[in-house]
Amino acid sequence: MYKLPGNAGVPVFGDKSLEFYRDPVSFCQQRIEKHRSRVFQCRMLNRPTAFICSVQGMRELLCEKSNLFLKDPTDLMTNMYGDTIVTSNGEEACLLRLSLTSLFTGSCLESSSDYITSVCERCLKDLSLSGQPECVYSAFKRLGTELVLGLFLNIRAEEQPDLFQEIMQLCTQHWHGLISAPVNLKVPLWSSGFSTALDARDKLMVIIKDKLENDTQGFVGSLGSLPLPDSTSASQHLLLFISALIPKALASLLTSFTLALSGNKQARLRAMEDPDYLRTVLLEVQRLWPPFIGGRRIADQDTTIAGFPVPKDYGAIYISHSVHRDPEVFQQPDNFLPERWSGRNAGQEHFLCSFGNGPRSCMGTKLTDVFLKEACMYLLKHYDWCLDPPSQDLEYKWLPVSRPANPPTISFTRLDLTRSDRSDTN
Secondary structure: OOOOOEOOOOOOOOEOHHHHHHOHHHHHHHHHHHHOOOEEEEEEOOEEEEEEOOHHHHHHHHHHOHHHEEOOOOOHHHHHHOOOOOOOOHHHHHHHHHHHHHHHOHHHHHHOHHHHHHHHHHHHOOOOOOOOOEEHHHHHHHHHHHHHHHHHHOOOOOOOHHHHHHHHHHHHHHHHHHHOOOOOOEEOOEEOHHHHHHHHHHHHHHHHHHHHHHOOOHHHHHHHOOOOOOOOHHHHHHHHHHOOHHHHHHHHHHHHHHHHOOOOHHHHHHHHHOHHHHHHHHHHHHHHOOOOOEEEEEEOOOEEEOOEEEOOOOEEEEEHHHHOOOOOOOOOOOOOOHHHHHOOOOOOHHHOOEOEOHHHOOOOHHHHHHHHHHHHHHHHHHEEEEEOOOOOOOOEEOOOOOEEOOOOEEEEEEOOOOHHHHHHHO
């Protein structure tokens, strides 16, 4: 067994958290090159931590040895969302997953398709109307917000515009609690970002509890009838499902999709006509530009990852950006090559970890796939698009959700109806 490369540092002074948060991609790449290893250690959040940047290491952490690594009970997610499936461990996590899975599969998923189609049409039909370049990330974030509030809370923007705007603003304030220092401080005329986020959470919970008590339809009605562990579990999970996490993830992936196919009319036409090719495009978008940088666990006992020792109480962080560029698995790892998913990497979708992996992976992955395919197909059928201006700085920032640091602008040109669209209207 080899020694874990790197240095765990000394408490406080040896901590590398700030360096990581400034630029997580460069942080990992420099250490991968320095240690000639895609698994290494340093001190993160004042805890010795193993960084996992290989497909093999990720699969061991999240799949084969997932029972040996726990979610951190002191994580900010617990402060912001309470005890949910994201923050729980052990038997509690398994029971929550069993209870909630039915809401994201089968007939529940099918019943959402008409609403998803209608929201995509309403939010995307006017992208070319102004004749000016569109800030696509903002447009897609609005789309994602309408989707989650309509599906999970039965609040439709076109039916209850004032309530929709109120919740959207509260969700934005709540989100800032995840990216603020956890200091709950109020003084006259000023509150810390974390304090404002906690206030927004409390206001959202009032709206959510009212919905659970009075709405028996759709997702919120089904959630309220599930055998969850306690009386607060349903409201805490609804808070998680309507939070800014999902709209931002959708906006991230849709922005990357439009950038990847910008100016490539041939690829857009092929993706519109061939559902399997669209699937490979979306897999490649997810591989190269995962919306979330990774996830963190705590070792519950001495173990190994990729042949390296990981002692009990060590942190373990998988870095999706680095895992997805593991050259042992993905040839030409930095190139956008959708065809890899019908060739050498066919059937290897489980090597991606944008939304986790293994038994603790995101339950909403199938729903996210439906969202993305519906939105992308609408764009492909109805628009040509290109970067405007053609030369823009598309360097990505990776935290808290990946997107170009300078929001890109794209010009959309409306297409004539396709033959299939015309036949649908006859």
